[in-house]
Amino acid sequence: MRKFLVLLLVLPLFGVDKLILKKPPESLSKYYPPKSKRFEWIGNMFEMATSITGIFVNINEGRWDRAKEWAERLSKTYERTSKMVPEWKKFFKLELARNVVREVERKNVKGVVRAVKKLGKTCQRCHSQNLLSVKLLYHFPSYENIKVEDPVDFSEVKFHKYMEKLAKDFKTIRVFLVEREYKKLSKKTQEFVERFKGLKQTCQKCHNSDEEVAPFVGKSFEKALNNLLTLVKNKEFKKVPMALMISASYCSKCHNVHQIPAIVREAFSR
Amino acid sequence: MKLLAFLSLFLLSCSTLERVFVEEDLLKRPPAKRCSECHQKIYREWLKSRHHLAYTSKDFIRTTENYSKLKCLSCHAPHQVEPGKRPALRKVFLKDGVNCAGCHYRGEDLKGFMYGPYKVFSPPHPSKRDKNFTSSLYCSSCHQRTYKEWKEAKVSKSCQSCHMPYLGKDDLIQKFPFDLFHLAKERHSHSFPSLKAKEEDLKITLEGNRLKIVNVGIPHNLPTADHGSPKYYLIVEGKGFIIKRLFTPKLRVLKYKEPLYLEVPSTEELKVSLYRRLSWSKRRELVLSKVLRASPSSVSYQR
Numbered sequence: 001m002r003k004f005l006v007l008l009l010v011l012p013l014f015g016v017d018k019l020i021l022k023k024p025p026e027s028l029s030k031y032y033p034p035k036s037k038r039f040e041w042i043g044n045m046f047e048m049a050t051s052i053t054g055i056f057v058n059i060n061e062g063r064w065d066r067a068k069e070w071a072e073r074l075s076k077t078y079e080r081t082s083k084m085v086p087e088w089k090k091f092f093k094l095e096l097a098r099n100v101v102r103e104v105e106r107k108n109v110k111g112v113v114r115a116v117k118k119l120g121k122t123c124q125r126c127h128s129q130n131l132l133s134v135k136l137l138y139h140f141p142s143y144e145n146i147k148v149e150d151p152v153d154f155s156e157v158k159f160h161k162y163m164e165k166l167a168k169d170f171k172t173i174r175v176f177l178v179e180r181e182y183k184k185l186s187k188k189t190q191e192f193v194e195r196f197k198g199l200k201q202t203c204q205k206c207h208n209s210d211e212e213v214a215p216f217v218g219k220s221f222e223k224a225l226n227n228l229l230t231l232v233k234n235k236e237f238k239k240v241p242m243a244l245m246i247s248a249s250y251c252s253k254c255h256n257v258h259q260i261p262a263i264v265r266e267a268f269s270r
Numbered sequence: 271m272k273l274l275a276f277l278s279l280f281l282l283s284c285s286t287l288e289r290v291f292v293e294e295d296l297l298k299r300p301p302a303k304r305c306s307e308c309h310q311k312i313y314r315e316w317l318k319s320r321h322h323l324a325y326t327s328k329d330f331i332r333t334t335e336n337y338s339k340l341k342c343l344s345c346h347a348p349h350q351v352e353p354g355k356r357p358a359l360r361k362v363f364l365k366d367g368v369n370c371a372g373c374h375y376r377g378e379d380l381k382g383f384m385y386g387p388y389k390v391f392s393p394p395h396p397s398k399r400d401k402n403f404t405s406s407l408y409c410s411s412c413h414q415r416t417y418k419e420w421k422e423a424k425v426s427k428s429c430q431s432c433h434m435p436y437l438g439k440d441d442l443i444q445k446f447p448f449d450l451f452h453l454a455k456e457r458h459s460h461s462f463p464s465l466k467a468k469e470e471d472l473k474i475t476l477e478g479n480r481l482k483i484v485n486v487g488i489p490h491n492l493p494t495a496d497h498g499s500p501k502y503y504l505i506v507e508g509k510g511f512i513i514k515r516l517f518t519p520k521l522r523v524l525k526y527k528e529p530l531y532l533e534v535p536s537t538e539e540l541k542v543s544l545y546r547r548l549s550w551s552k553r554r555e556l557v558l559s560k561v562l563r564a565s566p567s568s569v570s571y572q573r
Contacts, residue, residue, distance in 0.1 A: 033338035141339060145332045149501055151516035200520035204497050205333050208341060 020129045023268045024137060025087035032138045041134075044081045048074055048123075052116060055104065064107050071104040078119075091126040093119075137268055140261035144269065146205050151198040152191045159202065166195055170248065177240060185240075189232045193225045196247070216254050224250065291393030298379045299349075299371040301363045308394065308443040309370075315460035316370065320550065324367035327550055333497075342497070345412040348372040353402035354410055368412075388455060390442070404430055415519070416494045423489035423526040432465060434458040464548055467492060469558050472524070474542055476562045481506060481532040481542065485524040492524040493517060498549030502557070505545075508537035538564050 031041040054070030075097040082092035096119045103111035146159040157165070169192035176185035203213040210218075228243040295304065302322070306313030316322055324330065324346040334342045340359075347364040348357035351373050360372060374384050384395045387403040402408045409429045410417035420429065437457040443449050471487025483504075485492050493500035502517035502524070513534065517523055524530055534540065544557040 033340060034336040037340060142335060145335060149499070149516060149518065151518075151521060152514070154503060154514060154516065194516075198516065198518070198521050201499055201518050203520070206339070 018128060019132055021133045021136075021264060022129060024130060024134050025085055027085050027087060028134065031084065041081075041084065044077050044084075047077045048081070051077065055100070055112065055116070059104075059109060059112065064104065067112075068101070068104050071101045075101050088126065088130070091122060093122050096122060133264065133268070136261045136264040140265060141206050142265050142269065143258075143262050144266070146202050148198065148201055151194045162195075162199070166192070166199070166251070169195060170244075170251075173244065174241075177237070177244075180237075182235070182237060185237075186232050189228060189240075193229050196225060196250075197222075216250060216257075221250050292396070293394045294380060296384075296395040297375070297382060299360065299362060299375055301366045302369040302371075305370045308445040308448060310444040311440070311457075312442070312460050313370075318461040320464070321368035321373075321462055322366075323550070326365050326367065329498075329550060345496075348412070350376045351408070351411050352376065353400075353405070353408045356414070357411055390455075391451070394448075404428060406430075413496060415496045416490050419490040419494060419526070425489040425526075427489065430458060433462050434460065435463065466546070466555065467557050472544070472558065474558075474560055474562065476534075476540060476564065479533055479536055481534050481540070481562075482529050483524060483532070484529045485526055489526050491519060491526070493519055493546065494523070495519045495549060500549045501547045503545040503547075503554065504532075505543045506532065506534060507541040507543075508535060508539065511535055511537075536564075 028041065029035055032039065051070045051074035055067045055074070058064070058067035058070065078092065078097040079094055082089055082094060096115070100112065100115040100119055103115045143159040147156050148159060148162040149156050150162065150165065169188060173185060173188050173192060176182070176188060200213075200217050203217065207213050224243070224246045228240070228247050231237075231239050231243050302313060302316060320327075325343075330342075330346060331337065333339075337343065343364075344357050344359040345368075347360045347367060349360040349372065351357050357372070363369070366372075374386060376382050376385055384392065384397040385400040385403070386397055387399065387401075389399045390397050406417060406420055406429045413429070417429075435458065437459055439454040440457045441449050441452060441454050442457070443452065467485075467488060471485065473482075473484045473486050475482045493502050499518060504513075504515040504517065506513040506515075511534075513532065515522065515532065522530075540562045541559070542562060543559040545554045546557050547554045
């Protein structure tokens with residue numbers, strides 16, 4: 001019996017065959033910063049998940065009275081949550097939550113399991129359509145507001161524009177390599193390295209310490225870029241492509257962590 | 271005559287009066303405006319400081335995405351400052367930024383004390399002395415990175431001695447009748463000026479093909495910041511070339527007493543200009559401009 005009940009506690013996002021990214025309704029924003037600092041929506045979510053655990057832990061130990069308290073709590077929170085975002089009302093089936101309470105009152109283990117599973121389907125349906133976009137929109141910061149000072153021409157540009165400049169430098173270097181325009185290559189490489197290092201200005205806009213960002217812009221990053229500079233300076237052009245690839249790996253590392261949420265956020269903010 | 275009687279009564283029974291005269295709301299972290307009822311001059315200085323704008327500054331609102339990055343808020347609207355510890359976020363009057371009570375009051379509402387550099391008799395709000403108020407450790411609660419740099423510089427001058435300049439002796443309060451009972455004390459400016467490097471703070475010389483710049487006067491990096499983005503701009507002009515270098519706390523800095531070298535093409539004459547831009551300002555200000563000649567002994571100045 002115990003095993004059977006534990007299995008049920010697995011959270012909703014498994015085994016769906018479709019995940020949707022849809023812009024969440026405006027009314028949800030009431031429960032997230034800056035409008036609220038209390039994260040009421042996710043608070044209720046954890047409360048419901050905890051209540052379900054509470055029901056089964058107590059049934060396992062034979063304490064039906066306590067299991068009932070948790071069931072009532074689940075039902076109440078579910079009902080309260082259903083009123084928070086009008087556009088999402090259709091996802092809630094209040095009767096199914098009340099049914100969980102009834103089955104617990106009957107002390108019918110199989111009935112409880114069935115009722116919770118049915119209720120769980122309503123959780124899952126909403127999660128598969130909304131969880132991802134909400135997480136991306138409300139738990140990741142935006143790059144829209146970040147400005148970067150360009151170390152090469154002393155202009156102040158938006159993050160996005162700065163990325164374009166970096167990418168252009170990178171591609172231009174490769175063109176000069178192919179064309180063996182070594183003088184131009186040397187100048188461009190210096191600019192590229194200066195710009196890439198200049199990106200460090202942005203990290204503290206979201207991160208609070210050097211340690212947090214060290215994996216991407218710490219010692220090994222500096223070393224890779226300095227090595228690229230040295231090779232160009234010493235005219236060891238054969239080794240430049242490899243050094244360039246190593247440098248670019250710091251672009252992709254950073255993209256892997258930051259870019260996906262940024263793309264989604266940007267899409268929703270337009 | 272009446273006043274004298276009142277005065278002596280006051281002086282005789284300090285301890286009981288201390289309770290009678292307590293103005294309770296002062297012990298509940300009121301906004302700075304409330305403190306101005308007695309500390310008028312200090313309040314007026316503070317209004318000019320960046321601390322006053324710490325929560326409402328445009329850049330802060332922009333970079334915190336309208337206050338949604340919660341981990342960013344605490345130092346910009348502190349509940350209380352315990353020297354060396356990062357503060358928690360205040361619950362009330364956030365727009366007041368880094369305010370008087372945030373920096374001076376510690377403890378539970380009503381049960382705490384006003385802390386400061388002196389031993390004072392302050393009936394409206396019981397006070398305690400805390401020597402940390404005159405040490406850099408005090409500022410380190412929020413200016414963590416700058417403090418670290420300052421420590422590495424190993425100098426005795428505190429942050430306060432430069433950024434809270436001495437104003438001479440003056441009354442701490444400007445409210446009748448309290449002002450009659452207190453002697454003037456040493457005052458330190460609460461406008462917390464950002465200051466600007468002086469010519470003698472930066473030693474710039476040309477050694478062969480290398481330009482050498484040393485920060486000899488300011489015991490922290492130039493520029494320095496925890497989360498802001500102050501900048502220095504170096505422009506070196508010679509015959510047929512111009513070199514530009516950007517200084518930001520992360521990209522490149524002038525560390526105290528640590529020379530920074532820049533290779534330059536050989537030339538007879540170099541013009542070196544340094545500008546700076548504070549975090550919150552759009553303006554690039556000239557810090558210094560010099561003309562250097564090949565032999566380092568014949569440096570000429572031009573401001």
